[in-house]
Amino acid sequence: MVVVPRESMKYDVIVVGAGLAGCSAVIQLAQQGLQVLLLEQARYPVHRLCGEFLSVEVIAVFERLGVLETVRQAGAHPMQRTYLTAASGASFRSELPGTALGLSRYQLDRILFERSQSVGATCRDGTTVREIAGNLQEGFAVSTNQGEFLGRMVIGAYGKRSSLDRNLRRPFVDVRSPWVACKAHYEGIDLSGAIELHAFPGGYCGFSQIESGRINACWIAHERVLTSAASADERICPPALFQNPILAERLRSMHRISPSQSLSQISFAIKNKFDRDLLMIGDAGGMITPLCGDGMAMALRSAELAVPFAVRFLENGLMDFKHQYEAAWTQEFKARLQLGRLIHNGFIQPHLASMGIKACNLIPALGNWIIRSTRGKSVVEAAPAIAPSLS
Template identity: 35%
Template sequence: MILDKNKFQVIVVGGGLAGLISSICLQRSGVNTLLVEKKEYPFHRVCGEYISNEVKPFLEKMNLFPQHLKPSELNRFILSDIKGNIAEVDLPLGGFGISRFQLDDFLYQKALEAGVEVKTKSEVSDISFFEDEFNVSLKNGEQLNSEFVINAYGKRSKLDKAFDRDFIKKKSPFLGVKYHVKVDFPKDVIGLYNFQGGYCGVSHVEDDTVNICYLSRRENLKQYGYIAEMEKAILFQNPILKDIFENSDMLFERPEVINEISFEQKASVENHMLMAGDTAGLITPLCGNGMAMAIHSGFLASEAIIDFYKGKLKNRSEVEVQYSEIWLKHFSKRLWVGRKTQNLFGHQFRSGLSVGLVKIFPSLAKNLIKQTHGEVF
């Protein structure tokens, strides 16, 4: 038993889906866990807010499915090229839509119920490993120690620079923008609409709210200076997007924006730290299941550590090997397919070709969707 109030068996850095799921699983298994999140719940994140049903049985079994929030049920996929031509297929597994504002807060409350110690409004400035123990430094000067660390701090962080990770050395050409709106849009559809240099996802979350989230090349914003001007000049070239935006009642004072989104390969273990969620690898948004991957990887990271404390794994090296191998098994192919598929989007000719192929060969589109989604677990 750890008696030092600043020492834990596991410290989880980042309170998104991967961090919350891993901390809940660990604490419920009797592993003393601290979760550190730099913001205060609830808050919005730039996210497509669609979750593949591959994780629904797991969430239901763990009593972590937010049925009371009445998430939308999504089972149709509509693809549009830049000119507004569309093709439609059924989603093989289907999914559900729920805002991160609601879902993350719900899981945060579940973490507290499980006994996870949570530090919100706390930012990790550095993590070092020495003599088989981690020292976690907070920005306020507080020093914490743990036997294991799970990093689940998201797509990009100052910590990536501190760890000298390879992907952070490369300039990323993408930015992400998100709105919540009220607009007339089919409740069972997730739509993916191309524009020059990017694509926009549209789907319902809870409370008849529609999430609009798009990925654009930064050069679009650089050319027009302001997001609103860029949208009118670039996104509105797609008549469907123009209609959606012009008929939307915007629920945010300003959009949520994130810069420097990188789809470069990342390592799932760095200096003995387990990386989960977007910290381990970011799937392209057009694949629509980054949230499911975060949930699954958070569980897998916790499972490896739990196996160690149960005596199934002998040492730290075995924990790292198990997690690395199972992470690659579940996610590496999906990320590769996502990166290759992204080349078909954000370009007039290629997006038109994609829509044409989906119309002629809907089974091909369904197979591609399956390639970027996992098995039910």
């Protein structure tokens, strides 16, 4: 029998998951003088499945977290335009409401993890959380492969799907999701400052230029696109992608320079913001469809939303913050998530994608409205003032 050492130190907050949401929460909490423990199962640095497009509003958030200069030095690639295409060949070009960035998760997650360490939080990678017991009144015991840790509060920032969701019996894990995704890094084309999104039957593929001019290509689709994939290479680039002529031409001009990452069972289900008294942030609290390119911005923002409620609870012990956080989350994100799901479901259908793109060409204000409505308003306005330093 393995005897698990029980750490005597009791933390104010234990954060599970060192992605964008988790690191952002940790940095803010540690800067307020709280004892914070960050637990991450991966060993950094690590490649992650993601479109690696950072929406306009993250620049202001990075500034607040004190990582903007490091992100710039890591070679974040500025983007000011969008380019959308459909399998019919229809296309739409538009300006973004400011400067967005392309940076690999390999770099970004490392930068945020190191920042969490430098502001005084205890950060442990290679530490998988297996079980969480307790509640907000009595405190929590968090069991990991490295021992057990005690904390007054636990924040769940462990992403879209984790074994913890099953342990916590979260309802969405029992509903099968058909969405699969894959990403890899490529060389061979230049996107000239545009984020590209190409629809194909059953899914869509995004191209984002990242550090050193590399291209991150990431697609998400219904799992049926894999049924015609006959080889390992075709599972990375299924035949369905080549039904969009513009996407096909791009893919033929590029060559892959990294291994691929893939994922299945991606769920956009509505999730509780508290489960067994765990405060959920980032994808663990709800995920926007990748088409919007706003998941990382939302993850960062949800941490900013949650931290003042967490601090207030630690100060006064009152439980009313649970409803207040849930209400604030709903007000800020719910409409964005619903619109994101609607556009995602339309964009994967060739006729609707083509009609939508033609409509955006006829009424460009429609395209601009969709881009603005699928990201945070308050922060969009703050971004352009900081963005020029990245251009």
